Amino acid sequence: MSASDITMMRIMARWQGGAAERLKEAALTLFQSHGYDGTTVAEIAAAAGVTERTFFRHFADKREVLFFDQNAFEGVFLAALPASGAPMELVTAVLAGAASLFPDERRPWSRARQAVIVGNVALQERELLKMSLLAVALTRALTERGIDPVDAALAAEAGVAVFRTAFAAWIADGEERPFPEIQTEILNRLRALL
C-alpha cells in the first residue's frame, strides 16, 4: 500500500466518522420531532446530507443509530481492565474507564436519546440486551484474568448494574454532577445494601 493510499484511507475514515456523527444528530432531531416510528432511513440520510447507502455503511438499521457499536462499547470497558487484582478491584477500574464515554457535554444528547428510547419497547429491549451482552463480555474477560467463574459473573453483573444505575441518575432531570462522581456514589450504595 502506497503512502498516498494510506493518506486517502485516513481522509475517508475521517469523513466517514463525520458522516456517522451527522447521521446520529439528524436521526435524533427527527426522532424527537416526528417520532421514532415516523422517521425513515431516507429522511435521516437526507437530513445528514448523505445517501441511504452511506447510512447503511455506518448502521445496520434505524435503531442502531441510537446505540454504540457493541464491540466498540465493550472495548472501552475492557481497555480499562487491569492485568490482575481482586474481582471488585478489576471491576472498579473498568467502571472508572467507562466513565470516559460520558463527559458532561454529552449529557444533552444522552437525555434526548433516552426520551426517544422510553417511548419504544423495542428500543428499551435493545438497550437492556446491550447491557446484558456487556456483562457477558466482562464476565469472560474476568475469567480470563484467572477469576473464579462464579465470582467473575457476580462481579461483572454488579459492575454493569452500577454502571446502568449511574447512567440513569446522570441523565435524570436536574442532575449536574459528573458521571464518575455519581458512579462512585452508586457503587458505595451497592456495597452498603449488601
Next chain:
Amino acid sequence: MSASDITMMRIMARWQGGAAERLKEAALTLFQSHGYDGTTVAEIAAAAGVTERTFFRHFADKREVLFFDQNAFEGVFLAALPASGAPMELVTAVLAGAASLFPDERRPWSRARQAVIVGNVALQERELLKMSLLAVALTRALTERGIDPVDAALAAEAGVAVFRTAFAAWIADGEERPFPEIQTEILNRLRALL
C-alpha cells in the same frame, strides 16, 4: 353458565395445560435430535399430537417453547415479595420464592434446554432479555414498596444476578445440590465480593 359448562371448561383447561407440556417435551426432543433451526412448528405439533393451531394457542413462535411466559415467570418472583422490609431482605425473600421454579426433577429438562440455547445466539439473547425484564419488574415492585429508586434498582439487579448465576451453577455438569442451597451460597459470595 351451567355447572356442565364449568366442568367442560375445567376439562379443557387441563387438556390445554397437557398440550403445552407435551409441546415443550416434543420441541426439546426435536431440537436435540434435529437442531433448533432444523425443527419446524409443524413437526413439533405433529410430535405432540396436536394441530399447528393448537401450538400457536400456547406459544407465539418456536422460540417461546423454551421460555416461561414472561408474566407468569415474573409473577412467581413477585408473589414472594413481602409487604415491607429492607431492600435486600425483600430481594432475599423473592429469591427464596423463585427457587420453587426449579425442583430437582426439573434439572434434566433445564440442562437439555440449556444445551439448545448455547448453540443459538438469538436464543441466548432472548434469555438475557427475559432476565433484564425481570430486573425491571422487580425494580418497579420494590419502588412500589417505598424503596428509594436507586436502591431498588441496585437490589433488584443484584437479586437477578444471584438468581442467574445460581441457575447456571444448578445446571452445571455434576452439580447435585438443590437450587435453594446453591442460591443462598451465591448470595453470600456476592456479599463477600462487595
